[in-house]
Amino acid sequence: MSDSRPRRFRLRYVAAVLALFAAVIMGLVASNGAESPSVEDYYSSFESRLGYWLLLGNTRHCGLYKKGQLSPFPISRAQRAMEEKLYTRLGLKEGARILDAGAGSGYVAIYMARKGLNVQAIDVTPHHLVDAQKNVRENGLTEKIAVDYGDYHNLTTFNDESFDGIYTMETFVHADDPVKVLNNFYRLLKPGGVLVLHEADFNRNSQRLQEVLRLSHCGNTLEEGEYRKLAEEVGFKDFTLEDLTDEVLPMWRLFGVVGYVPYQLFKLLGIAHRFTNVMAGVEAWLNWGDGRYISVRVVKP
The missing domain is CATH 1.20.5 (Single alpha-helices involved in coiled-coils or other helix-helix interfaces)
Known part of the structure; x- marks a missing residue:
């Protein structure tokens, strides 16, 4: 032998x-496990950059599916459906000027420009701006989309009543001061201008939820009912809300299934807090129903 x-x-x-x-x-x-990471820290971490590239093709937002659908694929088609939902909710005519407040890699702005809108895109993360400018050039849309550094907490570079519409696609949850941001949007909109927010809120708080929100720089995510309250306090009218939670479930189920085993290992090793997106994906899936994915639409009188 x-x-x-x-x-x-x-x-x-x-x-x-x-x-x-x-x-x-x-x-x-x-990630570096910082106690209070900035939004730039969150999106610039290698985990975030790798995850968005591998799973979402560098498009930083959820897809929209038919209720009851199980498969999340093709993801890109679902993401275009979410962009169409946003465009429909804006309800603006061709040639309208809009502000994309948190443009990421620019794919939502590109969709809006192809629909005939003129887009001013802003973001605070350097590599997002590089990606967005590159994508806009490659799609031949430099005449329809301007991409610049901009923080929606300070929009003094733009004149009052200079936009027909403003939108956020999963970026308002990063606001350090949501009321200040809403006031800025209100000032920039023309009378009759439309604000659409595709965001999240929650109805059951927990220590784990707050940990996820802190690590992803979403600590001021609003509780259910707060969007209407804050929007009306700022002066907006005609509040409508569509609950799209069931229509985004296939993508979050994918995140939960793919991340479940690594997440359990990371928890065992005491390093789960260093893998923010894995934690967020699995916890959202395991606690589905504690929060919502919503489309909020309001109008400036």
């Missing part, structure tokens, strides 16, 4: 190398 010790040694060696490789990858991908 041949000696199996060399083979066992090789297997241990391979296992050790794989473990070391996995540790290196985990170290590279993990």
